[in-house]
Amino acid sequence: MIVGGGKISFYLSHMLLANGIDVKIIEKDAACCEMLSQKLPGATIIHGDGTDKALLLEEGLDRADAFAALTGMDEENIFLSLYAKTQSNIKTITKINRISFDEVVDGLDLDTVIYPKDITAEYIIRYTRALGNSIGSNVETMHRIAGGKVEALEFVIRENAPVVNIPLIDLNLKNDILVACIQRGGRIILPRGNDCMKVGDGVIVVTSRTGLKDIRDILGKSRSGQ
Structure with missing residues (x-):
């Protein structure tokens, strides 16, 4: 009804x-x-x-x-x-x-x-991220959570990504970044420090930062060279 x-x-x-x-x-x-x-x-x-x-x-x-x-x-x-x-x-x-x-x-x-306004804003952000995919971004999906204060993003790890085969504990992650989940061959991995991201993995990143477009954006300057 x-x-x-x-x-x-x-x-x-x-x-x-x-x-x-x-x-x-x-x-x-x-x-x-x-x-x-x-x-x-x-x-x-x-x-x-x-x-x-x-x-x-x-x-x-x-x-x-x-x-x-x-x-x-x-x-x-x-x-x-x-x-x-x-x-x-x-x-x-x-x-x-x-x-x-x-x-x-x-x-x-x-x-x-x-909240229709929040839903509209989320779809606009998804659309702009999708446009970014066409020019090299690898954000597959994005959801806003915690009242829009946090983003959960899904990345696909591609060849030559600067995070491939490096234990998470050795990655220089920016503040407010959490690698929450790795999906590999239909298997879900809740990552620990010694786990690595591999080519083809789907990775869920949760962050209060905005504007992440590529998996390299989770890295601090010393690792990403930015």
Whole structure:
């Protein structure tokens, strides 16, 4: 069940329907309901006020597997998700656009909270990193964690990389760099000081630094020559 018929709801519903999942959208704007009905023929579109408790129960809130509060009002989304949790052991998704009181939101009984601005920023960064790949960068994937303060990056180790076959303990790593994982031939290695990175390895680096584009960027000046 989704409350709110905006763009996020539309694209989410499209993906859910493509995977065989039943979708019900409650939207109070009649014109929006008409548009959704035409573009999402497989979904059930309800014209009504999603903050109406009686309507939510009538439409099966207590029987739904998941509930997404995706209206344009942060406070409304939070209260809707909290109410949904009182009706059943339901998975909730709550969209928050503006509220910056993270410590308060984190203390609430909300399963998944999404911040569209943060998601957009992450995808922009991924896109720019992908552009960098075309000119020599070897960042395969990147995720922002810890409220966007930390990046987890996946590198592929290539020939002539300055880290190949050197024990981690002997690498002059910059501060705030953690080599968290090495994937080699389908095997996961939690690296210790004597482990080495080899050609073809996938390596996860976690850092509070920004702008890393190549595995050599994890090295201090004495090793990388920068």
